[in-house]
Amino acid sequence: MTKKIILYILLFISQVSFGQEISTSLKNYFSIKEIKELNVITDFFQKELCGNSKRKNFGKCVKKIIPKIEKSGxxxxxxxxNFRRQKNLLKKISLSTFRKIWSGCRNWSDYEPKYEYYSLCFSGNENYIKFVRELGKTSGYLMKYAETLDVGGLGNLNFIATNILEYPKSMNIENRGVQIVFAIHYLTQNDILNKGKKAFKIIERYNRKKGEK
Structure with a gap:
């Protein structure tokens, strides 16, 4: 009986310590308000993809849809x-949180058909990159991913999905920090792809009108 009680106590302590480790990791790089907003962003991402935002289900849901993401890009x-809901969400995020993660990258053409728009790109914020690198100590792939962030890039759009699929042990998708990075990566991708459609439609419309002349 005594041994069982000791075992339960040890298990409880280890669980509490693990929770504190994740929390402390976030607090080392973000303010309390920023952490709250990062969780809101990640919950939104999960609800859109999985139909619910129960955090305990994040890993299970992502593992299930990873093959679909990897296959279809x-x-x-x-x-x-929903891109409109995503834009509305990001409008509510504080400037502090937004700048920790993102910047606006200008896309344009000086030739016909001319167009200009801004899409999300990573800001290269030192704190966010350090945060990703710390996660990389236990989720090895993220150490490499941080290198692309260091130069303001997104890397291959499917890097994360492909990596989890081929090397599942290289990323602990149950870790809340990893979940935040995962959500941010694919919301950034969603912004780039949706806004890129605008340029494509402009070019398509221009070529159609040009062909009618």
Whole structure:
């Protein structure tokens, strides 16, 4: 009986310590308000993809849809995540949180047909990159992913999905920090792809009118 009680106590302590480790990791790089908003962003992402935002279900849901993301690239994400709702959500995020993650990258053409628009790209914020690198200590792939963030890039759009699919042990998708990075990556991709459609439609419309002349 005594041994069982000791075992339960040890299990409880280890669970509490694990929770504190994740929490402390976030607090090392973000303010309390920023952490709250990062969770709101990640919950939104999960609800759009999985139909619910119960955090205990995040890993299970992602593992289930990873093959679909890997196979169809951004198409699957674009179909599942309502872009208007995503834009409305990001409008409510504080400037502090937004700048920790993103910047606006200008896309344009000086030739006919001319167009200009801004899409999300990573800001290269040092704190966010350090946060991803810390996660990389236990989710090895993210250490490499941080290198692309360091130069303001997104890397291959399917890097994360492909990596989890081929090397499941390289990313602990049950870790809340990893979930936040996962959500941010694919919401960024969704913004780029949806806004890219605008340029494509402009070019398509221009070529159609040009052909009618």
């Amino acid at each position: 951004g198409t699957y994400i674009a179909k599942k995540i």
